[in-house]
Amino acid sequence: MNTALLSLAHLEKRYGGGRGTLALQDMSLEVGAHDFVSLLGPSGCGKSTVLKMVAGLLPVTSGRITWQAGTAASAQDIGFVFQEPTLMPWASVFDNVWLPLRLRGVSRASAQARVEEALQAVGLHEFAAALPRELSGGMKMRVSIARALITRPKLLLMDEPFGALDEITRSRLNHDTLQLWQQHGFTTLFVTHSVFEAVFLSRRIVVMAARPGRVLAEIAIDEPYPRPEAFRHSARFGAWCAEVSAALHAADDPHG
Numbered sequence: 001m002n003t004a005l006l007s008l009a010h011l012e013k014r015y016g017g018g019r020g021t022l023a024l025q026d027m028s029l030e031v032g033a034h035d036f037v038s039l040l041g042p043s044g045c046g047k048s049t050v051l052k053m054v055a056g057l058l059p060v061t062s063g064r065i066t067w068q069a070g071t072a073a074s075a076q077d078i079g080f081v082f083q084e085p086t087l088m089p090w091a092s093v094f095d096n097v098w099l100p101l102r103l104r105g106v107s108r109a110s111a112q113a114r115v116e117e118a119l120q121a122v123g124l125h126e127f128a129a130a131l132p133r134e135l136s137g138g139m140k141m142r143v144s145i146a147r148a149l150i151t152r153p154k155l156l157l158m159d160e161p162f163g164a165l166d167e168i169t170r171s172r173l174n175h176d177t178l179q180l181w182q183q184h185g186f187t188t189l190f191v192t193h194s195v196f197e198a199v200f201l202s203r204r205i206v207v208m209a210a211r212p213g214r215v216l217a218e219i220a221i222d223e224p225y226p227r228p229e230a231f232r233h234s235a236r237f238g239a240w241c242a243e244v245s246a247a248l249h250a251a252d253d254p255h256g
């Protein structure tokens with residue numbers, strides 16, 4: 001694998017003190033530069049907790065998060081895409097994407113070329129003046145991705161970004177996410193409940209279980225990129241999905 005961008009060592013998270021929920025137990029993971037790693041598991045296995053700790057939004061209870069020298073975990077190095085697009089409803093697509101630069105003091109005029117480039121990258125260059133309510137769910141998510149990438153982060157954190165979309169839009173955004181990832185060279189840490197989505201996208205899948213949140217297995221999806229749509233319908237895809245599903249169900253929780 002490439003040099004590690006980020007390494008998680010024996011991470012643990014307990015919410016609410018000594019007797020609180022053990023949200024994550026003993027998670028270790030190396031994320032390489034330009035890696036695509038998915039965290040896959042049922043609700044409550046601690047996937048969002050991991051992303052929030054990596055983003056520095058939540059303190060770890062124990063364990064360590066280490067960044068490769070020279071890639072300090074500043075907000076500038078990390079882009080975050082949530083399940084909800086979280087756009088400002090009163091602001092145009094352009095102004096939503098400009099926001100992270102604006103917060104850094106970059107004027108609208110100076111940001112123009114970069115915002116246009118980001119909108120072009122997600123296929124929304126004709127919608128710069130539109131308001132969020134004029135867009136479909138998939139288009140709103142594209143705006144959210146453009147906003148996350150506008151600062152050219154080294155690491156893109158995606159927390160179930162396509163879970164609320166219809167299947168066709170979801171497939172298209174899977175494809176476009178891989179294209180952006182290949183073109184721009186950032187690292188992606190992606191959270192999903194979907195075995196199919198994890199297999200289609202990832203170089204590696206971290207399979208997790210709940211109560212307590214923990215890692216069950218790490219599976220490398222040894223398939224070349226770019227991954228064409230035909231990959232989804234191939235026997236190899238089916239075999240990967242079967243392997244990942246088996247790992248996921250190894251810890252079947254009768255109360256789950």
Ligand SMILES: Nc1ncnc2c1ncn2[C@@H]1O[C@H](COP(=O)(O)OP(=O)(O)OP(=O)(O)O)[C@@H](O)[C@H]1O
Pocket residue numbers: 015016021022023041042043044045046047048049050213
């Ligand atoms: N702020 C909090 N306070 C207390 N418990 C929390 C908090 N946030 C999450 N938890 C608990 O920690 C565990 C892991 O939650 P987390 O949201 O990380 O899981 P997840 O795998 O992302 O779930 P989902 O797929 O439903 O988003 C769950 O049991 C959850 O109830």
